[in-house]
Amino acid sequence: MGVDLDLFDVLLRVLFLVSIAFLGFFSGKKFNLDQREMSILLVYIISPAVMFVSVLEAPSGRNYFNFTIGAFFVCSITATFALLIGKILWKDSTKYLFAFSGGTGNTGYFGLPLAIGIFDEIGAAVAVFIILGVNLYEFSYGYFLTSRGRNSISESFNRIIKLPIIYSFIIALLIRDSSLNLDKILVDGLNNFKGAYSILGMMVIGVTLSKFHKFEMDWKYFLCALGWKFIVWPLVAVFLIIVFGKNLDMVERAIILLMCTVPMAGNVVVIANELGVHPEKAATAVMASTILAIVTVPVVLSML
Numbered sequence: 001m002g003v004d005l006d007l008f009d010v011l012l013r014v015l016f017l018v019s020i021a022f023l024g025f026f027s028g029k030k031f032n033l034d035q036r037e038m039s040i041l042l043v044y045i046i047s048p049a050v051m052f053v054s055v056l057e058a059p060s061g062r063n064y065f066n067f068t069i070g071a072f073f074v075c076s077i078t079a080t081f082a083l084l085i086g087k088i089l090w091k092d093s094t095k096y097l098f099a100f101s102g103g104t105g106n107t108g109y110f111g112l113p114l115a116i117g118i119f120d121e122i123g124a125a126v127a128v129f130i131i132l133g134v135n136l137y138e139f140s141y142g143y144f145l146t147s148r149g150r151n152s153i154s155e156s157f158n159r160i161i162k163l164p165i166i167y168s169f170i171i172a173l174l175i176r177d178s179s180l181n182l183d184k185i186l187v188d189g190l191n192n193f194k195g196a197y198s199i200l201g202m203m204v205i206g207v208t209l210s211k212f213h214k215f216e217m218d219w220k221y222f223l224c225a226l227g228w229k230f231i232v233w234p235l236v237a238v239f240l241i242i243v244f245g246k247n248l249d250m251v252e253r254a255i256i257l258l259m260c261t262v263p264m265a266g267n268v269v270v271i272a273n274e275l276g277v278h279p280e281k282a283a284t285a286v287m288a289s290t291i292l293a294i295v296t297v298p299v300v301l302s303m304l
Contacts (some may be wrong), residue, residue, distance in 0.1 A: 011298050013117050017110050017202055021290055024206025035208040039273040041092035042200055043139070048168035049193040051107075051135060054128050055172035056187065059121070064129040071133025071259075076141045078236060079103025081132060083145065093149030094221055097268070097278050100146040101285070102228045104138055104265040106130045109201030112194075112295070115255060123251040130259050132169070138267045139165045150278035201266040205290065208269050218281050224283040230296060233260045254301070260285040261300045263289035285303060 017156075027033055058064055082102025105111070108131050115127035119217030140160055147156035175182065237260030241253050248256070264286040272282040 006262065007298050007302055010114070010118060010301055011294070013114050014294050015115060015184070017198075018294060019081045020199060021053070021200040021206040022107065023285060025201030025287075026206070027203065028207035028210030029094060033207050033210075035204055035211060035269075035279070036273045038200060038204045038207060039270040041207065042204065042267075042270050043196050044164055044198070046133065046193050046200065047139070049190050050197045050233055051132065051165050052168040053173045053190040053193070054132060054168060056176055056182065057191075058129065058176075059125050064125060067126055067129040068133040068136070068303040071130045071302060072136050075134055075137035077104045077180065078232070079137070079142060079145060082169050085224075089220065093277055094148075094218070094281065096145050096281060097272060098225060098228075100138075100142045100304045101225055101268040101282065102232070103142055103145075104134055105229065105233060105259065105262045105297070106201075106265045106267075107259045107262055107291070108284075109198045109266040110290070111259055113198050114262075114297070118258075119251055119255065123255055126255045127242055127259065128293040130255065135165065135258075135264075135267075136169065138265065138271070139163050139208075142267075145270060146275055146277055156182055163260055177267050201219060202271070202290075204273070205266055205269050205283055205286050208273060208279055208285055210301065212280050212283075217284065218278075221278075221281050222285050222288070226289055226292070229264050229289055230292070232262075236260055257300060261297060263293040 024033075028035065078098050079102055083095065083099035086098040086102075089095065092097070107127075112131055116124045119127070140163075142193060143163065144156045144160055145290060147159050164229065237257050240256055240260075241248070243252065266286060268282045269286050270279075272279040
């Protein structure tokens with residue numbers, strides 16, 4: 001299976017996603033939107049719905065969950081290394097924000113629309129299951145790490161077990177493996193959350209930035225976060241392709257490369273907002289990496 005990419009098409013798709021983040025910025029300035037309420041919607045309603053319907057609708061015949069499990073462990077291991085470095089660089093809760101952001105990327109709000117638009121159904125399915133693994137990391141171990149910026153270990157764990165996305169994943173798995181078939185109207189209705197997932201996820205980045213009238217740039221966090229995303233993660237992609245390349249076709253390799261080179265995760269802003277852990281640092285770095293993706297994503301995909 002080969003990969004035939006129209007790089008101009010890729011560039012337009014990236015520009016569209018970046019423009020949504022800017023739309024969020026100007027909307028936040030104009031209408032005084034509440035970024036924390038938007039983040040709560042994403043964490044507690046929209047993301048669980050997208051997780052649920054994505055698991056239910058995954059094509060059969062291939063072991064896609066290998067990508068989910070692999071993504072979860074790759075994100076968790078990468079975040080752990082980021083935490084070790086963060087503890088050297090910072091003494092405050094910034095180290096937990098850096099650890100969380102170091103373990104993930106904007107695979108859902110940014111990567112999913114690109115994967116659906118660029119690749120075939122099988123490639124899109126691989127992307128969905130990688131994103132499921134990334135989301136499980138973000139709302140379990142990643143959420144725990146960020147929560148440690150304000151809470152004790154027990155308090156952080158208690159927050160995790162209250163997150164509905166974990167239960168939506170488990171329930172969807174149980175339904176998928178049973179003889180129960182959900183009504184098509186219900187499934188179609190749940191699919192509508194996918195559009196809101198990407199649009200709202202990108203907009204919340206800009207809305208968060210719009211709330212800060214005076215930027216006090218943390219250059220150390222800013223440069224370290226961008227360096228981690230655009231240097232460490234591409235190296236992770238190369239490592240994964242070298243190690244597992246014999247078991248992957250060209251589309252699967254391309255999807256892995258795309259998922260590892262997307263900008264910093266929008267959920268870094270979402271969860272930083274929800275937990276109140278340096279959302280201004282998160283939003284500034286995420287927006288900068290999103291703008292840089294106008295160049296980096298087409299360049300990386302042109303190498304395929």
